[in-house]
Amino acid sequence: MGKQFQKQVRALSKTLLSFLILVLFIFGGLYYWANYTPQSDIVEIPLEETADDYDKVENGVHVATGFIDDKGMEATIQNCTACHSAKLVTQNRMSREGWKATIEWMQETQNLWDLGANEELILTYLSKNYAPTDKGRRQNLEDIEWYELK
Ligand code: HEC
Structure with a gap:
C-alpha cells in the first residue's frame, strides 16, 4: 500500500x-x-381541589357539602346548593310539609326553578334525613315487656 x-x-x-x-x-x-422541564413549571395541586374528591363520602356524610349520604342526595346537591350554601339546608329540620312549603316559597319569591320529577325524590330525602328531632314529646315505647306491680 x-x-x-x-x-x-x-x-x-x-x-x-x-x-x-x-x-x-x-x-x-x-x-x-x-x-x-424547568422545576418551576411543576405546580402541586392540593388533593382537596381535584374533581374526583368531590364525590367523597366519609362516615355517611358527603364531605364537600355535609349532606347525609342517602337516596336523593345527588338531586338535592344539584338543585339546592346553586344559590346558597348547603349549610342553609342541612342546619334545618322540617317535616315533609315544611320542606315543601320552603321550596314553594323559594319558587315564588327566589326564582327557584320547577324541580319536576326530582321534587318527590328531594322531599323524601329531606324529610327522612332532616326531619324535626324535637318532637316536644318522647316517642312511644315499643316492644316493652310490662310487669305487674305487687
Ligand atoms: C334559585 C336560588 C335558590 C335555589 C336553587 C334554592 N334556594 Fe333555598 N333559598 C334561596 C334564597 C334566596 C333564600 C333566602 C336566603 C337568605 O335568607 O339569606 C333561601 C333560603 C333557604 C332556606 C332557609 C329558609 C328560611 O326559612 O330561612 C332553606 C331551608 C332553603 N333555602 C332550602 C333550599 C332547598 C332544600 C333547595 C333545593 C330544593 C333550595 N333551597 C334551593 C334561594 C334558592
Whole structure:
C-alpha cells in the first residue's frame, strides 16, 4: 500500500470520527431539550381541589357539602346548593310539609326553578334525613315487656 493511500485513510477516519461525535452531540442535545422541564413549571395541586374528591363520602356524610349520604342526595346537591350554601339546608329540620312549603316559597319569591320529577325524590330525602328531632314529646315505647306491680 502506498503512503499516500494510508494518509487518505487516516484523514477519512478522522473526518468520520468528528462527524460521529457531532451527530452524537446533536441527538444528545435534542433528547435533553425534549425531556427538559424547568422545576418551576411543576405546580402541586392540593388533593382537596381535584374533581374526583368531590364525590367523597366519609362516615355517611358527603364531605364537600355535609349532606347525609342517602337516596336523593345527588338531586338535592344539584338543585339546592346553586344559590346558597348547603349549610342553609342541612342546619334545618322540617317535616315533609315544611320542606315543601320552603321550596314553594323559594319558587315564588327566589326564582327557584320547577324541580319536576326530582321534587318527590328531594322531599323524601329531606324529610327522612332532616326531619324535626324535637318532637316536644318522647316517642312511644315499643316492644316493652310490662310487669305487674305487687
Ligand atoms: C334559585 C336560588 C335558590 C335555589 C336553587 C334554592 N334556594 Fe333555598 N333559598 C334561596 C334564597 C334566596 C333564600 C333566602 C336566603 C337568605 O335568607 O339569606 C333561601 C333560603 C333557604 C332556606 C332557609 C329558609 C328560611 O326559612 O330561612 C332553606 C331551608 C332553603 N333555602 C332550602 C333550599 C332547598 C332544600 C333547595 C333545593 C330544593 C333550595 N333551597 C334551593 C334561594 C334558592
